[in-house]
Amino acid sequence: MKAVVFDLDDTLFDHTTSAIAGLTKWVPELGVRWSDDLIAEWFAIERVSYDAWLEGRLTHQGQRRARLQAFLPVLGRPVPTEEAELDEIFDGYLAHYRASWAAFPDARPALEVARSNGWRVGVLTNGSTVQQNAKLATIGLAPLIDVVATTETLGCSKPAPEAYLATCRELGVQPADTLMIGDNFELDVLGARAAGLTAEHLDRAAGITLAQLVKAS
Template identity: 70%
Template sequence: MKAVIFDLDDTLFDHTTSATAAIHAWVPQLGGTPTDELVAQWFVIEQHNFDQWLAGALTHQEQRRGRLRDFLPLVGQPVPADDDELDQVFTGFLDSYQASWSAFPDARPALEVARSNGWRIGVLTNGSTRQQNAKLEAIGLAELVDVVSTSEQLGFSKPAPQAYQLTCEALGVNPADTLMIGDNLELDVVGAHAAGLSAEHLDRAAGITLAELVRATS
């Protein structure tokens, strides 16, 4: 093995906890009461609109507006007709989300093990270049990563084979010499295997840690 590629959201970066904390901080500002059901609905809405962005049906900002159009009625709030007003409302969520950004405790140890192995380290994420790089900087992991590839930058999103192959090319390694690790079985394991990489599924619900996966393949 000469390189390892990590997924970012819910692999290195704790997106679920960060977004959940943001909903609990932001919804009261809208006059609503955050509940577990409301948080669950947010993630369903987020995925639906985000998938439309990945498919090219929406811009990144439009998918944010789409989330609000779906979510605001759930907290009894009118949906602004003006895009600028929608963007302003979304800023309330975004500020709370950014204030809650954090890495998983095992993220840095996993990267350090990979670095000690002499492996090149990449991150491959279906997201916007600016925000994903900002996350890595904010959680203190950017210095340990050699290459960050985003779907926005590549023009391909996981599970398209080109996403993995172009990331390997940027790392200067062959797919056969590269390990992919991530929390999404389809995107981070099945898709990576199809592109010629080795892959490991990070199943945190089963008690698997990121550092353990890296050590096991060292």
């Protein structure tokens, strides 16, 4: 191997925990009592809206508004008709979400092992360029990464083969010499393998760590 490419959300960056922490502080600010039942509702809505952005049916800000348009009725709250008001409400969530940003404990060790192997290190993420780079900077991993490839910079998303191939080109390596690691089996493993990369599934529920996957390679 000459390079390793990591997914970001729920691989290096603990998106799920950060989002839940943000929700538990934001929902009461809307005058609604917090309930753990709301977690599943939020993430289901997030997935549908985010996929609409990846497919080009919504702008990035539009998918945020769509989330609120679906989630506010779940809370029993009225849905504003003005986009500016929707944006202001979503900013309340974002502030708490950003305040909770954190890397997984195994993220830095894995990046350090990869660099000690002499590998180039990349991140390939179905996300917005500004926010994903901000996450890496905030959690202290940006200096350990050579290339950050996002949906916006590439013009395509995982599992499109070009997403993986373009990332390899930016890293200056061949797909056959590149390892992809991520938590989403379809996007980070099957998609990467179809593009000619080696790929490993990060299954934390099974006790797998990032460092183990990097060393095992």
